[in-house]
Amino acid sequence: MRTPFLLIPLAVALAAGCSQEPAAPAATAPTAQKAPAAPVNAENRSHDESSYAEPEKVVIKDIALDLKLDFDAKQIGGTATYTLEWKDKDAKQLVLDTRELNVAKVEAVAADGARSALPFVLAPVDKVFGSKLTIEAPAQPTKVEISYHTAPTASGLQWLEPSMTEGKQLPFMFSQSQAIHARSWVPLQDTPSVRFTYSAHVTSRPDVMVLMSADNDPKATRDGDYTFKMPQPIPSYLLAIAAGDLVFEPISGRSGVWAEPTMVGKAAKEFEDTEKMIGAAEKLYGEYRWGRYDMLVLPPSFPFGGMENPRLTFATPTVIVGDKSLVSLVAHELAHSWSGNLVTNASWKDIWLNEGFTTYVQGRITEALYGKEMAEMERQIDQTDLLAEVKDMSPADQALALPPLNERDPDEALSQVAYVKGSWFLEFLEQRFGREVFDPFLRGWFNDHAFQSANTDQFVEYLKKNLLPKNPNAVTEAELTAWLDQPGIPAFAAKAQSRNFSNVDTARIAWEGTGKLPTNQLTAEWSTQEWVRFIDGLGATQPLDKLAALDRVFKFTGTPNGEIAMRWYPLAIRSGYAEATPAASAFIERVGRRKLIMPIYAELVKTPEGLDVAKAAFEKAKPGYHPITTGSVQDMLSKAEAK
Incomplete structure (x- = not known):
């Protein structure tokens, strides 16, 4: 995911x-008076505290x-x-x-x-x-x-009225x-x-x-x-169903797109490189073992970017922006066909074995198709955001190998640590051993554990048996411990460095110093990732005249690009740029993807006026939000009202 x-x-x-x-039949035993807590076994990392x-x-x-x-x-x-x-x-x-x-x-x-x-x-x-x-x-x-x-309130299902769909003719589930x-x-x-x-x-x-x-x-x-x-045997979280006004358009002999009729053509065009992605992954990690790889584009209420359901990835329409700049989501969900779907974390405290490996494989697919610089830009954005996020996290949650979750919801325990720190660790191993050694090792891990569930202890054992002996001096026990069991990012970790971002930073610094906006000739070739870097570098606030000047030229307000919207609107709200508020409200009413809307809600609720806007938007959007999104927003609004 x-x-x-x-x-x-x-x-x-x-x-x-x-x-x-x-x-129940008459012979049913009497019901207990208190809901039992899930069992805990701290000695066995494969034991799942989140299940009875x-x-x-x-x-x-x-x-x-x-x-x-x-x-x-x-x-x-x-x-x-x-x-x-x-x-x-x-x-x-x-x-x-x-x-x-x-x-x-x-x-x-x-x-x-x-x-x-x-x-x-x-x-x-x-x-x-x-x-x-x-x-x-x-x-x-x-x-x-x-x-x-x-x-009707099942947390794992969403039922949408026709008005909440793209075509507005048939219901969707x-x-x-x-x-x-x-x-x-x-x-x-x-x-x-x-x-x-x-x-x-x-x-x-x-x-x-x-x-x-x-x-x-x-x-x-x-x-x-x-x-x-x-x-093929799958874990329960990959069990999936959908129903609606759906049609199919092929991409290749083994891949295609399901979507509503008005969306399917745009989606197939955006995802037309999917077969190339499958081929790139197969060259690295072996045969794709699931038969077909199709994608289902869901309504905008889908709470996540994508979900790697085998043979049928669920995808948000928010990545369909017309320039393929966000198709790394497809690379990520496809990568799960090896890491996660093929080899699964045995419990949610080892989710990094799923998401960290997948984020690493995603980067390799992106690099193979779109070049090293694109992959490096995405790594640098991910790493920058992770370093900011861990500042507010408990030390225990910053480790890759989490302690037993006990009575904690596994959704609550998931963070960028699993994705980005996990991927960063694998990049570290790749750098120390070289791809000519590390790639066969990772391929072996997938092959030797195919259609199995595994834990961190098993990975470390496999690492010590099949990779470390290739160069006994490459990695120390202390370095492994720093990655797996200690908080934060190890000081010796090499950070991603994008050349394109250096040019973006130069343009932003020049604008901040002289007031002269970057030229269209310069920005015309900027990808979503470069615009993300530009906006992220603007700091917590900007003067209103500068925001207005940016908006007049680059049309951030009203952007259809969710990655830009989730950054521009919070900056505008913090800075008091009221001209963007109606568009921000319209965006969170239309989109249910939590990653894109929660930062906007988080800024709105900081002031009484903004809280009113957030509450009004939520009331309009709630019928079309997924229960997971509804719970997240309601919790944020309740806490803001209680202050």
Whole structure:
């Protein structure tokens, strides 16, 4: 999942939702009076504190879904049939994660199809982890089926009215399962330490196209009845579904774009280099193992830049700006096909194994296609933002190998440290050993751990066995500890240095000293990254006359480019440049991507007048925001009102 340039923590305030009484068989054990906390095992880095599941006793190997989408009720309902592998001969229970699910019945399914009811209990709601579902299964059945339906407020689903879409004709629905939101639309072992294959039969209203993170057929008929199969084992956070007025446009024989009809052509043009990206990654790290690589462009309410659902990356339309300057998002989500999807962090405290590796691979893909300077500019922006962010972080959160999360929401623990410090560490290893040694090592890591979940201890062991002996004097134990376990960025880390940014800085300094704006001849070739550097260098505030002069020439106010908007509007608000406020308000009403809108909200809420603007904008935007975005904004507004 791509979240570059993030300027605020990823804290998410999500309500657990209404409690429920499951329609359990009479033999169901009495419900506990207090929601249990997820277990903690600090000795095992593969143990996932964010899940109630007990994979050391039993694991889900396959899920067969039979679901119906109800746009009127904003619910998904049906059955999930699990193929189980029992590991502990004495285990008597199957424990699953749920959030706001209404569980109607649970049955064991025998080989001949015979069914028998299994007693179950759905524990009270925990505000972070949802409700623990405990199924009594002393006979250790190979197959278990659960009948259930979701709540309209499921944290992992967003239901959009037609007016909230690009075409404004049909409703839209999509999921966001990472980190622990899959449990809000399927009962399962919601932990990245468990991987399963799945199939699905999905029915819906016949005028919408349904897609999943599976084998979507580009030639599928839109008829309301769809089947899917995912033959490669995936963790639960990669389970994904979407439905809406979607059409397909191919990019290559194995890649293409799904989007609303008015968007699909623009998206395919913007992403036309995707096949070249796949080829560049394959040269570095081996075969792409997922069959097709398609992209789904979602409505602007999607809360993230992208989500690496296998075979079907979810992408924000905010990266479609017409010049390919933001297609590094595609490179990032594609890179997950090796780091994250192929080799997964076993628990969320080792998320750097997913996002740090992916950010590094993204840089290599960007460099292969668009040159070293483009990759260096992106690295320098990322590193600059990380150094600013860690100043306000706890020391423990600045380590790559995080301590056990205990009762902490994994969304809350995610920061730029996992992405940028993780990538920076791999760049450090590359510099010390050289690409001719480091590239085969990284390729070996992906191959040797393919379709597995791993932890930091396993990576360090692999590093010491397969890389460090290549040059025993290249890296010390103290340097490894500094990267993995200590706060901040090691003093010996080499920083990215962009030549283009030096020219941008020169132009900005000249303007600040003389008042003479950079010439159009100079700025005509500037990429988004160079404009980001220019605005970031303007400091906390600027005189109103200077902002007005910049705006007249470069038209920052009203820009369709989200990366520029998220920097220009906060600068304008802090400086008192009121002319930009209506456009800033319109931007946060239209866009739901948290990375782009939260810095604007953060500046608005600092004054009573700005808080009023923020509240009014939020009221207009809230029906189209994703629950994750709604929670983030509501939390910020509540804290500002309480001051």
